[in-house]
Amino acid sequence: MGTHKRQRLAAAMLGATLWAALPAAGLAADNVVFVSGAFRRSIAVDDLEYLANTGQARGLLVDVLALAKQQPAEVGKLLKQELSLPLVLTTRLLGTRIGEAILARLAKIVYPLKASQVGIPALKAGVINGLAQGNGSLSAIGFLKAYPTGEMEVSIPALLAVMQKASSISELVKFFSESPLDGLRGEPAKAAP
Numbered sequence: 001m002g003t004h005k006r007q008r009l010a011a012a013m014l015g016a017t018l019w020a021a022l023p024a025a026g027l028a029a030d031n032v033v034f035v036s037g038a039f040r041r042s043i044a045v046d047d048l049e050y051l052a053n054t055g056q057a058r059g060l061l062v063d064v065l066a067l068a069k070q071q072p073a074e075v076g077k078l079l080k081q082e083l084s085l086p087l088v089l090t091t092r093l094l095g096t097r098i099g100e101a102i103l104a105r106l107a108k109i110v111y112p113l114k115a116s117q118v119g120i121p122a123l124k125a126g127v128i129n130g131l132a133q134g135n136g137s138l139s140a141i142g143f144l145k146a147y148p149t150g151e152m153e154v155s156i157p158a159l160l161a162v163m164q165k166a167s168s169i170s171e172l173v174k175f176f177s178e179s180p181l182d183g184l185r186g187e188p189a190k191a192a193p
Helices: 003-021 045-054 060-067 072-080 087-094 097-106 116-133 140-146 156-165 169-184
Strands: 031-036 039-044 110-112 151-155
Touching: 031 045, 031 156, 039 045, 039 060, 045 060, 045 072, 045 140, 060 072, 072 140, 087 097, 087 116, 097 116, 110 116, 116 140, 151 156
Parallel strands: 031 151
Antiparallel strands: 031 039, 110 151
């Protein structure tokens, strides 16, 4: 059996294991649900995919992008921008202490609707299954289509807290990649958002 086939088999087995560990797991996210207290608004993944493919917004996205003063075509490009990652290396990284620390921070923002306790396995499954389905490439749309529950919750307060700490993309990357290292270096860990 070739290395490529073994990698795909290992990824599929790991993805299936993570998928089975989640309650009421589905095949993909149908909706991204933005939640803040009693406020709840859903955006269909189909609408996000339509935006990525056409550069045109529809449904609730029309209003959201207008309020955010964002150009639909630019947001569409971001949604389909692909990141190439080696599947086996990424799978291993997600299982390390650093990977777990990064996932724990992300899982405070994004998790299955009303099931924040399984945020980390859901993120792992979304990334690994998305990479496997994308042959080593992952986009935001690919991640959503591989996310193992029908509704993915985005905590608006947690998202805003992170955005306040990071005024640029480079600061955001630094926040998620360097802060988890503090605990591994013996330094006191900084409070997560």
